[in-house]
Amino acid sequence: MGTKKIVLGLFDSEEKTVSAIRALKYSPWKVEDVFSPVPGNGLAEALGMGKSRVGYFTLAGGILGFLTGFFLAAWTAGQWNIIISGKPVISLIPFFIVGFELTILFGVGANVLGFLIFAGLPRLKLPDYYDPRCSGAFFGVAASCGEEDQERLTSFLKKRGADIRIMD
Amino acid sequence: MAEAPLTTTFEDIDRTVLNTLGPAPARYWAGVLLLAAGIAVGGLCWIYQIFVGIGVGGQNNPVAWGTYLINFVFWVGIAHSGTLISAILHLFRAGWRNPIARAAETMTVFAVCVAGLFPFVHLGRVWMVYYMLPVPNQRDLWPNFQSPLMFDVIAISAYLTVSVLFWYTGMLPDLATVRDHSTGRKQKIFTVLSLGWTGSQRQWFHHGRAYLFFASLATPLVISVHSVVSWDFALGVVPGWHTTIFAPYFVAGAIHSGLAMVITLMVPLRKLFRYERYITLDVLENIAKTIIFTGLIVAFAYGTEVFMAWYSGNPIEMETFRWRITGHYGLFFWIMVTCNTLVPLLFFFKRIRTSIPWLLGICLLVNIGMWFERFVIIVGSVAHDFIPHAWGHYAPTLVEYGVMLGSFCLFFFLFVLFVKHMPSLAMAELKHSATGGGHGD
Numbered sequence: 001m002g003t004k005k006i007v008l009g010l011f012d013s014e015e016k017t018v019s020a021i022r023a024l025k026y027s028p029w030k031v032e033d034v035f036s037p038v039p040g041n042g043l044a045e046a047l048g049m050g051k052s053r054v055g056y057f058t059l060a061g062g063i064l065g066f067l068t069g070f071f072l073a074a075w076t077a078g079q080w081n082i083i084i085s086g087k088p089v090i091s092l093i094p095f096f097i098v099g100f101e102l103t104i105l106f107g108v109g110a111n112v113l114g115f116l117i118f119a120g121l122p123r124l125k126l127p128d129y130y131d132p133r134c135s136g137a138f139f140g141v142a143a144s145c146g147e148e149d150q151e152r153l154t155s156f157l158k159k160r161g162a163d164i165r166i167m168d
Numbered sequence: 169m170a171e172a173p174l175t176t177t178f179e180d181i182d183r184t185v186l187n188t189l190g191p192a193p194a195r196y197w198a199g200v201l202l203l204a205a206g207i208a209v210g211g212l213c214w215i216y217q218i219f220v221g222i223g224v225g226g227q228n229n230p231v232a233w234g235t236y237l238i239n240f241v242f243w244v245g246i247a248h249s250g251t252l253i254s255a256i257l258h259l260f261r262a263g264w265r266n267p268i269a270r271a272a273e274t275m276t277v278f279a280v281c282v283a284g285l286f287p288f289v290h291l292g293r294v295w296m297v298y299y300m301l302p303v304p305n306q307r308d309l310w311p312n313f314q315s316p317l318m319f320d321v322i323a324i325s326a327y328l329t330v331s332v333l334f335w336y337t338g339m340l341p342d343l344a345t346v347r348d349h350s351t352g353r354k355q356k357i358f359t360v361l362s363l364g365w366t367g368s369q370r371q372w373f374h375h376g377r378a379y380l381f382f383a384s385l386a387t388p389l390v391i392s393v394h395s396v397v398s399w400d401f402a403l404g405v406v407p408g409w410h411t412t413i414f415a416p417y418f419v420a421g422a423i424h425s426g427l428a429m430v431i432t433l434m435v436p437l438r439k440l441f442r443y444e445r446y447i448t449l450d451v452l453e454n455i456a457k458t459i460i461f462t463g464l465i466v467a468f469a470y471g472t473e474v475f476m477a478w479y480s481g482n483p484i485e486m487e488t489f490r491w492r493i494t495g496h497y498g499l500f501f502w503i504m505v506t507c508n509t510l511v512p513l514l515f516f517f518k519r520i521r522t523s524i525p526w527l528l529g530i531c532l533l534v535n536i537g538m539w540f541e542r543f544v545i546i547v548g549s550v551a552h553d554f555i556p557h558a559w560g561h562y563a564p565t566l567v568e569y570g571v572m573l574g575s576f577c578l579f580f581f582l583f584v585l586f587v588k589h590m591p592s593l594a595m596a597e598l599k600h601s602a603t604g605g606g607h608g609d
Contacts, residue, residue, distance in 0.1 A: 014603065033366075033368045033369070033370075034368065034369045035366055035367045035368050035369075036367050036369070036372065037178060037341070037345070037367055037596065037599055038596055038599045038600040038603060039372040039375070039376050039596075039600060040369075040372070043369050043372075044369060044372070044373050047369055049369065049370075049373050051377075052373055052374045052376070052377035052378075054374050054377045054378045054381065055377065055381060058378075058381045058385070062385075069322075072302060072313075073313035076302060076310035076311070076313065077310075077313065077314075079308050079310055080308070080310075084312060084314055085314065087314055091314050094313060094314040094319070095313060095314075097319050097392075097396070098313050098318075098319065098322055100392060101319070101322045101323050101326045101389075101392065101396075102322070102326070104326055104330060104385050104386075104388065104389045104392075105325075105326040105329060105330065107381075107385050108329070108330045108333055108334075108381075108382065108385050108386075109329075109333075111378050111381045111382060111385070112333050112337060112378070114374075114378065115337065115374050115375060115377075115378035116363075118370070118374040119370060119371040119374045119375065120370065120371070121340075121363045121364055121365065121371065122363035122364050123363070123364035124359060124360065124364055125364070126364060126366055127366065130366050132347075132348035132349070133348075134348075134366065134367055135341065135344045135345040135347075135348045135365075135366075135367055136178060136179070136182050136345060136348065136349070137177065137178035137179050137182070
């Protein structure tokens, strides 16, 4: 194989994109990336993506938040050990509220962090084979092949209704 | 509630939204300048108060909580419906919320910002505000986490952070669209803002999941925030405040006022930006129907409060409500009842809830009514509590009116700047609806 070439096929509908991805699976070429202006269930399915693991971050953040909130309140209350408004020094209900709010805050923070890590964001440089039309109305399928195969891959994508861009 | 049929293409959606981001006419900047002047008035009033002392406001014994707290509760309330629309209706998969979700979330973020300023304004010595933060110090003094005011500090800070993150994460795909359709400096700015979003399947895949968790966490948060705000009052042993109904009563009232504000903002927005095709009359009608619902809950709460006062047999509680209805601020009570519960019933008539002038008029009245509701609750109870010789009246001073004007100007200033410089329709979500993709799938 010579140098790797990436061919980007731009499709105007999700159905065409899905059928192109499916067809590529049974071809010698590899799907590098698929861009779309909208979330597509069909696309995720065709690419065989399982279940996102962002939720583990969210859960961990939430648990950490609750513990932080509750124990911060309990520990600081213990510093002076004074009964206020006739409530016990360690008051479960008020401290639960503090814990609850921080559960949400930390859960959301970790959720964003998890999303950024899994999605590979932020990055300032877009991939060379990204086409700005993909955030507008087009679905882009980037497939790679050897230099000698480029024409076959191009006509393969064209046959499925794509507009073509070729990148090194 | 049926989803409005959208026979639009992706290009239509992009074109409509991107057109709104073009250079602004002079009259837009004139409006912005006018709002900035209003903010300056508010700011100067506050500075004056910091130098002279909190006494320049009308708060004094027995009414120590005046318009600053009224406006605080008012703006927090406004914020709530934005989260209802973006998070709760997302979980219910109500597709009609898509066209208004972005603008409603924006409203939430800016309303919480404005609300968050009022506790600072209300502090006599604002430079002592860090006493509320749990920072280690020589004297081992810590905030009292049993106090509802501390719950409030935590809840509002959490709410602001969560709303901003929710709003921004949801906006990433649209920021990328703007980036890809612009050139020069604008493109550079949006390249940074969009964090390198490309719409690759890996990004969408995790985005969808994260957005679902966002919505699931924002839903209990929004309910807890206004519950906590209500406990600022309900945990005080003050007649008219010390009831268990306060949390649900406040949450329903918050959503009621916020929905009215959504219509107040959407009517001019759709007209000026030619969004009629997306923010259809059906969408506005659905909000109006929801306002009937929240109005009825609020009416039920008003009734329950009076019933509980009578049924308790407690003479002080009964006197508080007798005075609230017929006393010095009786007129405000009746403004509140009329605007919040009776006027919205007009939305039962289809002709009224599909007429733009009626929608706008009624929603403005609900906004006014909800402001007075906070006045009646906050001022009414402390002005007339246990001891007759401690009764007294309260009226806001010019400084307070100035700060209030500043807060309204600040809110509209931020909103007006946002809609002209950032995508004010959730483009990716609208495109998804246009393909027939169910919302939130």
